[in-house]
Amino acid sequence: MxxxxxxxxxxxxxxxxxxxxxxxxxxxxxxxxxxxxxxxxxxxxxxxxxxxxxxxxxxxxxxxxxxxxxxxxxxxxxxxxxxxxxxxxxxxxxxxxxxxxxxxxxxxxxxxxxxxxxxxxxxxxxxxxxxxxxxxxxxxxxxxxxxxxxxxxxxxxxxxxxxxxxxxxxxxxVQLEFMDPAAAEDDGEGGSMFPTGHLIDDLDVPGIGTFKATMINAGIPTIFLNAADIGYTGTELQDAINRDAAALARFETIRAHGAVRMGLIKHVTEAARLQHTPKVAFVAPPAAYVSSSGKEVSSTDVDLLVRAMSMGKLHHAMMGTAAVAIGTAAAIPGTLVNLAAGGGSPSAVRFGHPSGTLRVGAQATFSNGEWSVCKAIMSRSxxxxxxxxxxxxxxxx
Structure with a gap:
C-alpha cells in the first residue's frame, strides 16, 4: 500500500x-x-x-x-x-x-x-x-x-x-486597544451590545433554574452570572469545576440557552457547532484567595472576582476577549459585573482570576438611550x- x-x-x-x-x-x-x-x-x-x-x-x-x-x-x-x-x-x-x-x-x-x-x-x-x-x-x-x-x-x-x-x-x-469592541446594531440578529435590550435579564434554564444574567456582546459574546446564584464563591480554581462532570454539563446547558436568548442560535441543539461563543463567566465581590501558582491574592488587590468557561472547561486565567467584555460591562452602571465591582462608572478594573489578577480599561458613554464603548485597553506579552x-x-x- x-x-x-x-x-x-x-x-x-x-x-x-x-x-x-x-x-x-x-x-x-x-x-x-x-x-x-x-x-x-x-x-x-x-x-x-x-x-x-x-x-x-x-x-x-x-x-x-x-x-x-x-x-x-x-x-x-x-x-x-x-x-x-x-x-x-x-x-x-x-x-x-x-x-x-x-x-x-x-x-x-x-x-x-x-x-x-x-x-x-x-x-x-x-x-x-x-x-x-x-x-x-x-x-x-x-x-x-x-x-x-x-x-x-x-x-x-x-x-x-x-x-x-x-x-x-x-x-x-504589548499594549492592545480593542476599538469599538461592542457589536453594532447592524451586525445582524443578536448584534447589539446588549442583544436582549437589558443590562440584566432573568435567564430561564429548564431543569436547572432561573438566574440573573448580563448578556453582552463586547470582545466576545459573554453571559455573566452571579457566582453565589450558581453555588460558587468566585475564588474557585480549575479543579473545583473541571473535575465535576455535572457542573460542566450545567454550564454547557446554561451556555446553550443563553446563546438562544442572545440571538446567536435559534435552538439549543445548535450550541455544539458554536463552541467558542458565547462564553459563560461568573462574578463575585472581592475576596481573598490563593491563585493556582500559590500566590496570595488579597481582597484589596482586586475590584471583583471573575471565573470564565472556555470550550467547556474553566479557563486557567482569562481569555483576552472575555477580559474586554469584563472591562466593558464593568464600565456600565447596573450590569452584574459593575455591581460586583461596587457600582459607579469605573474607567478600569482589576479583577481576580484563577492565575492571579488582570487590569482592563474601557471608555463607555451613554447617548440617545444607548451605551457605547469606543475602546477597551489591556496589556499582554x-x-x-x-x-x-x-x-x-x-x-x-
Whole structure:
C-alpha cells in the first residue's frame, strides 16, 4: 500500500498572553487551504492533532487545552487603514471542528509581532527604536485592534520585565486597544451590545433554574452570572469545576440557552457547532484567595472576582476577549459585573482570576438611550517559541 509522504508548511509557534498557537502567513499555506473551507479546516486539525479521542493531542502541536489548541492565519490587509488581516481558528480537541466564530484576545498580542517579523508591515512604519503601531483587522468579528509593539534596533523586542499572571516568565509589554469592541446594531440578529435590550435579564434554564444574567456582546459574546446564584464563591480554581462532570454539563446547558436568548442560535441543539461563543463567566465581590501558582491574592488587590468557561472547561486565567467584555460591562452602571465591582462608572478594573489578577480599561458613554464603548485597553506579552515548518501527511487535507 502506498502512503503519501509528509509535506512541510512554514509556520511559527507563538505564545500570546496566556495562550499558544500556530501562526501561518496565508501565502505560505498549500493552495487548497488558502481559501476557507474543508481543506483548510482539515489541515489545521491535522497540524494541531485533532480530533483526538484521548484528549491529549499527542500527534500534533496542540496542548490539550482550549488555551493551546489554536491557529492563526495572517495576510497583508485588504482593509483600508490596516496593516494586517488576522483570522483566528479555535480547534476542537476531541472533535473534527474548527470554530471561526470569534477572536482570541490573548493571541491578538502576538499578531503585531508576527506581522512585523513576517514582512506584512511597511518598513517605513517601524522605528529603529521605540514602539511600532500595528493596525490589525480582526476578520472573524470585523473589528479593529491596535497593537503597540516594542522595537529595539529595528527588530521586535520580546524580552522584558512585564509580568502577566498565568505566564511563568516576564517579557516585553504589548499594549492592545480593542476599538469599538461592542457589536453594532447592524451586525445582524443578536448584534447589539446588549442583544436582549437589558443590562440584566432573568435567564430561564429548564431543569436547572432561573438566574440573573448580563448578556453582552463586547470582545466576545459573554453571559455573566452571579457566582453565589450558581453555588460558587468566585475564588474557585480549575479543579473545583473541571473535575465535576455535572457542573460542566450545567454550564454547557446554561451556555446553550443563553446563546438562544442572545440571538446567536435559534435552538439549543445548535450550541455544539458554536463552541467558542458565547462564553459563560461568573462574578463575585472581592475576596481573598490563593491563585493556582500559590500566590496570595488579597481582597484589596482586586475590584471583583471573575471565573470564565472556555470550550467547556474553566479557563486557567482569562481569555483576552472575555477580559474586554469584563472591562466593558464593568464600565456600565447596573450590569452584574459593575455591581460586583461596587457600582459607579469605573474607567478600569482589576479583577481576580484563577492565575492571579488582570487590569482592563474601557471608555463607555451613554447617548440617545444607548451605551457605547469606543475602546477597551489591556496589556499582554508575546514571544516566538519556535519557527520553521510544521509537517503533516500530504493526504490529510
Amino acid at each position: 502506498t502512503h503519501a509522504p509528509q509535506i512541510k508548511v512554514p509556520a511559527t509557534y507563538m505564545r500570546g498572553g496566556t495562550s499558544k498557537g500556530v501562526f501561518f502567513r496565508l501565502q505560505d499555506l498549500p493552495q487548497t487551504a488558502q481559501l476557507p473551507g474543508a481543506a483548510r479546516d482539515a489541515l489545521l486539525l491535522r497540524v494541531i492533532g485533532s480530533p483526538d479521542p484521548y484528549g491529549k493531542q499527542i500527534d500534533g502541536m496542540g496542548g490539550a487545552t482550549s488555551s493551546t489548541s489554536k491557529a492563526v492565519i495572517l495576510a497583508r490587509s485588504s482593509k483600508e487603514g490596516h496593516d494586517v488581516d488576522y483570522l483566528f481558528g479555535q480547534v476542537a480537541i476531541d472533535k473534527a471542528f474548527v470554530d471561526w466564530s470569534g477572536n482570541c484576545g490573548n493571541l491578538s498580542a502576538a499578531v503585531g509581532s508576527f506581522a512585523i517579523s513576517g514582512g506584512m508591515v511597511d518598513p517605513e512604519r517601524i522605528p529603529e527604536n521605540g514602539i511600532a503601531t500595528v493596525r490589525i483587522w480582526q476578520a472573524n468579528i470585523g473589528k479593529t485592534i491596535i497593537a503597540h509593539v516594542p522595537i529595539t534596533s529595528g527588530e521586535v523586542q520580546e524580552t522584558g520585565e512585564f509580568a502577566l499572571d498565568g505566564v511563568t516568565f516576564p517579557a516585553a509589554e 508575546a514571544r516566538v517559541l519556535m519557527e520553521g515548518w510544521v509537517r503533516v501527511p500530504g493526504d490529510s487535507f
